[in-house]
Amino acid sequence: xxxxxxxxxxxxxxxxxxxxxxxxxxxxxxxxxxxxxxxxxxxxxxxxxxxxxxxxxxxxxxxxxxxxxxxxxxxxxxxxxxxxxxxxxxxxxxxxxxxxxxxxxxxxxxxxxxxxxxxxxxxxxxxxxxxxxxxxxxxxxxxxxxxxxxxxxxxxxxxxxxxxxxxxxxxxxxxxxxxxxxxxxxxxxxxxxxxxxxxxxxxxxxxxxxxxxxxxxxxxxxxxxxxxxxxxxxxxxxxxxxxxxxxxxxxxxxxxxxxxxxxxxxxxxxxxxxxxxxxxxxxxxxxxxxxxxxxxxxxxxxxxxxxxxxxxxxxxxxxxxxxxxxxxxxxxxxxxxxxxxxxxxxxxxxxxxxxxxxxxxxxxx
Amino acid sequence: xxxxxxxxxxxxxxxxxxxxxxxxxxxxxxxxxxxxxxxxxxxxxxxxxxxxxxxxxxxxxxxxxxxxxxxxxxxxxxxxxxxxxxxxxxxxxxxxxxxxxxxxxxxxxxxxxxxxxxxxxxxxxxxxxxxxxxxxxxxxxxxxxxxxxxxxxxxxxxxxxxxxxxxxxxxxxxxxxxxxxxxxxxxxxxxxxxxxxxxxxxxxxxxxxxxxxxxxxxxxxxxxxxxxxxxxxxxxxxxxxxxxxxxxxxxxxxxxxxxxxxxxxxxxxxxxxxxxxxxxxxxxxxxxxxxxxxxxxxxxxxxxxxxxxxxx
Numbered sequence: 001x002x003x004x005x006x007x008x009x010x011x012x013x014x015x016x017x018x019x020x021x022x023x024x025x026x027x028x029x030x031x032x033x034x035x036x037x038x039x040x041x042x043x044x045x046x047x048x049x050x051x052x053x054x055x056x057x058x059x060x061x062x063x064x065x066x067x068x069x070x071x072x073x074x075x076x077x078x079x080x081x082x083x084x085x086x087x088x089x090x091x092x093x094x095x096x097x098x099x100x101x102x103x104x105x106x107x108x109x110x111x112x113x114x115x116x117x118x119x120x121x122x123x124x125x126x127x128x129x130x131x132x133x134x135x136x137x138x139x140x141x142x143x144x145x146x147x148x149x150x151x152x153x154x155x156x157x158x159x160x161x162x163x164x165x166x167x168x169x170x171x172x173x174x175x176x177x178x179x180x181x182x183x184x185x186x187x188x189x190x191x192x193x194x195x196x197x198x199x200x201x202x203x204x205x206x207x208x209x210x211x212x213x214x215x216x217x218x219x220x221x222x223x224x225x226x227x228x229x230x231x232x233x234x235x236x237x238x239x240x241x242x243x244x245x246x247x248x249x250x251x252x253x254x255x256x257x258x259x260x261x262x263x264x265x266x267x268x269x270x271x272x273x274x275x276x277x278x279x280x281x282x283x284x285x286x287x288x289x290x291x292x293x294x295x296x297x298x299x300x301x302x303x304x305x306x307x308x309x310x311x312x313x314x315x316x317x318x319x320x321x322x323x324x325x326x327x328x329x330x331x332x333x334x335x336x337x338x339x340x341x342x343x344x345x346x347x348x349x350x351x352x353x354x355x356x357x358x359x360x361x362x363x364x365x
Numbered sequence: 366x367x368x369x370x371x372x373x374x375x376x377x378x379x380x381x382x383x384x385x386x387x388x389x390x391x392x393x394x395x396x397x398x399x400x401x402x403x404x405x406x407x408x409x410x411x412x413x414x415x416x417x418x419x420x421x422x423x424x425x426x427x428x429x430x431x432x433x434x435x436x437x438x439x440x441x442x443x444x445x446x447x448x449x450x451x452x453x454x455x456x457x458x459x460x461x462x463x464x465x466x467x468x469x470x471x472x473x474x475x476x477x478x479x480x481x482x483x484x485x486x487x488x489x490x491x492x493x494x495x496x497x498x499x500x501x502x503x504x505x506x507x508x509x510x511x512x513x514x515x516x517x518x519x520x521x522x523x524x525x526x527x528x529x530x531x532x533x534x535x536x537x538x539x540x541x542x543x544x545x546x547x548x549x550x551x552x553x554x555x556x557x558x559x560x561x562x563x564x565x566x567x568x569x570x571x572x573x574x575x576x577x578x579x580x581x582x583x584x585x586x587x588x589x590x591x592x593x594x595x596x597x598x599x600x601x602x603x604x605x606x607x608x609x610x611x612x613x614x615x616x617x618x619x620x621x622x623x624x625x626x627x628x629x630x631x632x633x634x635x636x637x638x639x640x641x642x643x644x645x646x647x648x649x650x651x652x653x654x655x656x657x658x659x660x661x662x663x664x665x666x667x668x669x670x671x672x673x674x675x676x677x
Contacts, residue, residue, distance in 0.1 A: 053573050073576040086574035091594040099588070100578035151578070 002064035002187055003029050004156040009044050010058030011211075019045040021211045022059070030185040032178070034202035036192055038234070040180045042211035042254065043191045050189060051080050051157050053255045063154055076155075079148035083160040085140045087132040093119075093143050094128040097277035118150045121180065149180065156181070156188040162197065173364060174201055195235055199223070208233050229351040232277050238307060238320045240277045240345070247274055253361045257316030262292040265341050266361040269354060272317055275347040280307070281322040285329075288339030294319055296329050385547035389517050390464030413656070416517035419649035431646075447634070455610065455630040458545060462609045465549035467602055470556025475586070477557065478564045488561070503618035506547035510534055534620055537627040544619050548612065556601055564590065599670050603663060610659055631655045 004027040011020040020042040020059075027033045034208045035043045042043055048054040050061060052073035059069050068076055078098075087096050094115055097350045119125045122142045123136040132140055141161065147250045161177070176207045178201050183186050192198060199219045207214040207222065207230075214234075227231035232240045253266040257277060284290070294310035297318075301307075306328055308321040313334070321337060329335060346354040388395060420438055422431040442448045477488055494502065509516050512532035521527045533543035567590065575585050591598075613632050616622060622629035622637065629637070631651060639648020 051573075051577060053576070072583065073573070074579045076577075077579060080574070080577045082570050082574060084568065084570055086568070086570040088571060088574075088592075090595075097573070099580075103579040103584060136367065147574075147578075 003027065003062075004155055004187055004189065005049070005062040006046070006059065007062075008059035009046070009049065009056055009061060011049060011054060012043070012057045019211050020208075023208075023211075023213055024315045025206060025213065025216060027187055027189055028189055032181050032188045032190065032201060032203045033206055034190045034192060034198040034204075035208060036195055036198040036234075037204040037208035037214075039193060041208040043193075043208050045211075046208070047080075047189060047191045050155070051078060052076050053302070066344055068125065069363050075260065077151075077153050078155045078157055079151045079153035080157040080159065081144045081161040083163055084166075085132075085144040087140055087143055087147070089132055092129050092131055093124065093135070093146075096132070096143055097128075097146045097150050104151075114150045115146075115150075118146045121183075122146050122176075137165055138173065141165060141173060145177070149184065153186065156186050156190075158188065158190040160192055161190075163192070163194070166337070170197075175179050177201065195237065199235070205235075207233075207234060225353070226345065227353055229275055229277070229347040232345055232347070232353075235348050236279055238280050238322065240279050241283070243276045243317060245274050247271055251361055253359060258317075260312035260317045261292045261314070264361065265344070266359045267341060267344075268357045268359045269346065271347055274354065275351075277345035277347065278321040278339045280322040280345060281305075282339050283319070283323075283337045284339060285321065285323055285327060285335045285337055287336070287338030290336035292319065292337045294335050294337055296331050296333045296335060299326065299328060299331065301325065308335075310337075368522065379658075416649045416652050416656075419646055420653050422646045424645040424649075425643055434646070435633055436476050437539060438647050439654075441647070442654065444649055450626075451631050451634050454541065454627065455632075458541065458548075458604055458616075458628075458630050459609045461542075461545050462548045462552065463602055463605045465545065466556045466605055466609075467598070469549065469553045470560050470601075471598075473553065473557040474560035475590070476563055479559055493552050494551055496550075499551055499614045500618045502551050503547055503615045506550070507534065507619050510543050520588040535623045535624055540620055540624055541628045544616055547619060548609065551615065552605060552609065556605065559597060559601045560594065561583070563594045567593045595670075598664075603666055606662065606666075610655070631658075 004025075006025045008024050009020060009023040009025075010018065012018050023042075023046060025033075035046060037043050047053060049056050050063075052068065052071060056069050061069055063076060063078070077252070088099065091099065097115045097118060098111045101114060106114075116125065119128055123147060124139060124142045124146060127135060127139060127143070132143065135143065141164075144161070162173055165173060174197060177190075190197075190201065202219055205214055205219050205222050206216050209230050215222055215231045217225075217227075222231060222235050226235060229240075231244070233242070243258045243260060245258045247254045247256055247269060248271045249255075250264050253264050254269055254271075255263065255264045256274075258276075293313040295313055296308060297311050298309040299306055300309065304325060305322050306325055308323055308329070310319045310321060311317070312319060319337065341356070341358055344356060346356055348354050421433060421435060423434050424436075444516045449673050473491060477484060477491070479488070508514070510518075510533045512518060512535070517533070518527070518530040521532065558677040571589050571593070572585055574587050580588065597603075610630075611632055613636065614627055616630065616633055617636070621630040622633040626634075632655065635648050635651045635655065638644050638651060
C-alpha cells in the first residue's frame with residue numbers, strides 16, 4: 001500500500017493538445033479518491049499516466065517513495081480495472097485471475113489459494129472454470145475486480161469500471177467495491193464521469209475540467225462549498241440554477257438585480273457583476289417574501305420528489321426546483337420561489353467562489 | 366403393415382414433407398444460388414469425377430482408345446520408389462515453405478502493427494512480391510542464385526563466406542532450398558497481410574491489462590497475440606498448405622523439377638507423367654492420390670485445432 005503523488009503533472013499530445021495541465025494531487029495511503037469530470041477533461045489520461053500506459057510530458061508521478069515517470073507498467077505493482085474489463089477471452093476465470101501471479105513466479109499452491117480466496121470474496125467461486133464469454137456483464141466485472149485483488153497491489157486504478165452495467169447492478173457493485181476497498185485498505189484511484197458514483201464512493205473527490213484541477217475535497221464539501229462555478233454546476237443533480245446579477249450596496253445589505261428579479265439580501269459583498277447560484281433542492285415554492293416569480297413549465301415526478309421546470313415570469317430564464325412529492329402544481333401555475341441566504345452561492349466574473357457573510361439589513365426590503 | 370413400419374413410414378413422410386416445405390419456403394434462395402451451383406459442378410465436380418474415371422484406364426494422350434485397367438495404376442504407384450521419394454520431397458517443400466511464410470509473415474505483421482515511421486509505405490511495399498507474376502519472381506530468383514552472375518554468390522564471395530561460386534539450383538542436395546526461398550518470398554506478403562488484419566482486431570486493452578499484470582513483450586505475444594490469432598493462423602496456414610502443395614510455376618520455372626528430379630513435387634510429377642509423357646491414366650491416378658492427401662490433411666487439421674468446440 002502506498003501514497004500516490006502527482007506534482008505539476010502535464011500531458012501534451014502531438015505538441016499542441018494539452019490533455020492535463022499542471023496537476024497537483026496527493027492520494028494518501030489507503031484512501032479512496034474518485035476523479036470525476038466531463039468527457040475529455042483528462043481524467044482517464046491522468047489515470048493512465050499513473051498506470052504507466054501513457055507517458056508523462058511534464059511533472060512527476062510518485063508511488064510510495066519512488067518516482068515512476070520512467071518505470072514501466074509491469075514494474076509499478078499496480079492493478080487496473082478497465083471499463084471494457086479487458087478479460088483475456090481465451091482464458092478461464094481462474095486463468096485470468098492467476099495470470100499476473102504466475103508471471104510473478106508464484107508457486108501453484110499459493111496461486112490457487114489466493115485466486116480462491118479472492119473468488120470467494122467476490123462470490124464467483126463457481127465460475128472459476130468458465131470462459132469470460134459465458135459470463136454476464138456483472139460477473140465479468142467481478143472477475144476483473146478479482147484479477148486486480150489477487151495481485152495484492154500497492155494501488156488500485158479503476159477506469160469507469162461500472163459504466164457498462166445496468167443501473168441496478170451499478171448501485172450494487174458500487175457498494176461492493178467500497179466494501180472491498182475498505183477491507184483491503186488499498187490506495188484507490190477511481191475514474192468516472194458519473195457524479196453519483198463520485199459522491200457516494202469517494203473519501204475525496206477530484207474534479208477536473210479541460211485538463212485542469214478544479215477542486216479536491218470530500219464529497220460534502222464539494223457540494224456545499226464548490227470552489228467555482230464549474231464545480232457548482234457539475235456536482236449535484238439536477239444542476240444548480242445560475243443567474244447573472246448586478247450587486248449594489250443597499251440599506252446596509254446588497255441589492256441583486258437581474259432581468260428576472262431584483263431583491264435585497266443582508267449580505268456583505270463588494271458591488272459588481274456576479275453569478276448567483278441556488279441548488280434546485282434549496283428553492284422553496286410560495287415562501288413568504290419569496291424572490292423569484294416563475295411559471296410552471298413541466299412537472300416531473302420521480303417518486304420521492306418532484307422536479308419542477310419553470311420559467312421566470314420576467315426575462316424567461318429557466319429554473320429547476322426540487323420539491324416534496326406532495327407539492328404537485330399544474331403546468332401554467334404561477335409560483336414564487338425563495339431560498340435561504342445560507343444556500344446562496346456567488347461566483348465572481350472569473351468563476352471563482354465569492355465568500356458571502358451575512359449582515360443585518362437596516363430596513364427590510 | 367406392422368405398427369412399427371407404419372410409424373416409420375409416417376415419420377419419413379413427414380420428414381419428406383418438411384424438406385419439401387423448406388424448399389418451397391426458400392425457393393427464391395435456391396433459385397439464386399442455382400447458377401453458381403451449376404457452374405461449380407461443371408468446373409469442379411465434373412473434372413474431379415472425370416479424373417477418378419480416367420485413373421482407371423490406360424489412356425495415351427495421342428490416342429482415342431482407352432483400356433480399362435482397374436486399380437492397376439494405383440498398384441503400380443504404391444509399388445514404386447518414385448512415389449515415396451515424391452511424397453518426401455513434397456512434404457519437405459510444403460513444410461519448410463509454409464513454416465517459413467508463416468513465421469516471416471507473423472514477424473512482419475507484428476512489426477507493421479507497431480507505431481513505426483512510414484508504416485503505410487511498408488504495408489504497401491510488402492505486398493509487392495505477391496502482386497508480381499510467380500513465374501517472373503521465379504526467373505528473378507534464378508538469376509539471384511546464378512553460380513556466376515548471381516547476386517547471392519557475389520555477396521557471399523565478398524563477405525568471404527564462400528571461396529568460389531556455388532550453383533545452388535544445380536546441386537541436388539540444396540536445389541530444393543533455392544526454390545523454397547523463392548516460394549517463401551512470394552508467399553510471405555499474403556500471410557503478413559492476413560496476420561496484420563488479425564492483429565488489428567485484438568483489443569489494445571488486453572495488452573494494457575497484460576502489461577499491468579506484469580507481462581513482458583514476449584509474454585504478451587505468447588499469451589495474448591498467439592491465442593487471439595489462432596483461428597486466423599489456422600485458416601491462413603491451411604490455405605497456404607494447399608497453395609504450396611499444388612504450386613507449379615515457381616518450381617517449373619526455376620528447375621523444371623531437376624536436378625535429377627530432386628525438386629520435383631507430386632504436382633510437377635503429375636505434369637511430367639500425364640502431359641509431357643502422355644500417360645493420362647497414370648497422371649490421373651497421381652492426381653487422385655494428391656487430392657485425397659490434401660482432403661485428409663484438411664479434415665485432420667481442422668479436427669485437431671477445433672477440438673475444443675471452437676468455431677472458426
